[in-house]
Amino acid sequence: MSALDLAPEAHCAPGPLLTVDLAAVGANTRLFAARTGAAVMAVVKADGFGHGAVDLARTALANGATSLGVTSIEEALPLRAAGLCVPILSWLNPVDADLAAAVAADVDLAVPGRDHLEAVARAGGPAHIPHIHLHLDTGMARDGAAPSAWPGLCRAARRAEQQGLVRVVGIMGHLGCADDPADPCNATGRTRFAWGLETARAAGLRPGQRHLAATAATLTDPRSHHTVVRIGAGLVGIDPSGTTRLRPALTLTAPLVSVRRVRAGTTVGYSHTWTAPATTHLGLVPLGYADGLPRAASGRAHVLVRGLRRPVVGRISMDQVVVDLGGEVAVGETVTVFGPGDAGEPTVAEWAGWAGTIEHEIVTGIGPRVHRRLRAAPLRSLP
Numbered sequence: 001m002s003a004l005d006l007a008p009e010a011h012c013a014p015g016p017l018l019t020v021d022l023a024a025v026g027a028n029t030r031l032f033a034a035r036t037g038a039a040v041m042a043v044v045k046a047d048g049f050g051h052g053a054v055d056l057a058r059t060a061l062a063n064g065a066t067s068l069g070v071t072s073i074e075e076a077l078p079l080r081a082a083g084l085c086v087p088i089l090s091w092l093n094p095v096d097a098d099l100a101a102a103v104a105a106d107v108d109l110a111v112p113g114r115d116h117l118e119a120v121a122r123a124g125g126p127a128h129i130p131h132i133h134l135h136l137d138t139g140m141a142r143d144g145a146a147p148s149a150w151p152g153l154c155r156a157a158r159r160a161e162q163q164g165l166v167r168v169v170g171i172m173g174h175l176g177c178a179d180d181p182a183d184p185c186n187a188t189g190r191t192r193f194a195w196g197l198e199t200a201r202a203a204g205l206r207p208g209q210r211h212l213a214a215t216a217a218t219l220t221d222p223r224s225h226h227t228v229v230r231i232g233a234g235l236v237g238i239d240p241s242g243t244t245r246l247r248p249a250l251t252l253t254a255p256l257v258s259v260r261r262v263r264a265g266t267t268v269g270y271s272h273t274w275t276a277p278a279t280t281h282l283g284l285v286p287l288g289y290a291d292g293l294p295r296a297a298s299g300r301a302h303v304l305v306r307g308l309r310r311p312v313v314g315r316i317s318m319d320q321v322v323v324d325l326g327g328e329v330a331v332g333e334t335v336t337v338f339g340p341g342d343a344g345e346p347t348v349a350e351w352a353g354w355a356g357t358i359e360h361e362i363v364t365g366i367g368p369r370v371h372r373r374l375r376a377a378p379l380r381s382l383p
């Protein structure tokens with residue numbers, strides 16, 4: 001894609017715009033590749049954390065990642081269809097998902113238990129031996145096999161491997177508290193994973209891909225790296241551990257669609273939660289909670305207008321918000337809702353704070369009405 005051609009606003013729709021800075025993604029990916037001796041799996045689930053799965057995948061692969069990870073098979077198949085020929089792992093599917101489609105497309109599957117193992121084995125054939133990653137629950141009681149079921153799962157997987165029904169290429173776990181490196185839960189998870197690897201080895205398995213760490217553990221704890229690290233949030237500039245400066249990749253803007261002068265005492269929005277204390281100008285921005293502005297940020301959020309932070313006033317509605325502009329501003333002026341922060345605009349991290357949530361929820365929550373545009377080509381040669 002010649003994304004460099006896409007820069008001028010003139011080519012884009014005039015409404016709300018989400019700009020995705022793939023150069024930032026490239027820089028973040030290179031940082032991770034430099035921080036570890038393990039291979040980097042780029043996690044592009046949830047439409048690439050809201051950045052576009054294929055664009056995120058291509059950019060990460062051009063900058064040091066060597067494989068892709070997603071949640072569901074439905075997320076994996078479009079990556080293959082887009083011509084991405086690297087290993088792709090899908091780790092969370094119902095046992096009756098279209099496993100045969102995954103195997104036919106050479107998508108690796110995580111296996112959290114015996115039922116999945118049998119279903120995956122049935123989905124393959126001599127021409128397409130399924131590649132699987134056994135998934136151990138390393139302490140979240142969420143996905144993955146419980147430790148009590150692990151030795152049996154390893155033995156069954158080894159038998160299936162000897163029968164030519166599957167190939168066990170990986171073993172995975174996941175840490176629940178890696179955003180706080182001091183939490184003892186990390187040591188527990190590491191220990192349980194090490195036990196899981198030994199148990200698999202004792203069963204005769206020799207998987208080359210052994211992976212436990214996601215973004216936070218990769219940045220804070222080399223003992224968790226093993227042979228592959230799975231990086232999602234970090235690619236798009238989110239560091240849950242708060243230890244490393246990464247580059248945010250999203251900028252959300254919208255034009256002011258109207259401006260009105262109001263008198264002191266004017267009440268704004270649903271339930272009249274804000275009253276103008278003095279004469280002012282109010283600007284209308286055509287973005288609301290259906291577009292990803294969290295309603296919980298009502299009364300706290302700010303946006304950047306002409307280089308100044310202005311408060312969002314009244315409740316955030318489904319489709320629109322009102323900004324107290326102070327002085328007069330022309331209709332059509334661009335309002336920056338969030339961005340990397342370089343020009344003083346709020347960041348995704350600030351929006352997350354205003355809404356009492358994490359950055360992940362903001363970036364994955366941008367709605368389908370917002371047009372997307374790429375900034376910079378997904379090439380290694382870019383800064």
Ligand SMILES: *Cc1c(COP(=O)(O)O)cnc(C)c1O
Nearest residue numbers: 043174214215230231232233234
């Ligand atoms: C989302 C996810 C990741 C990526 O985690 P980040 O913290 O976003 O890097 C890794 N592994 C699994 C199993 C996941 O669900």
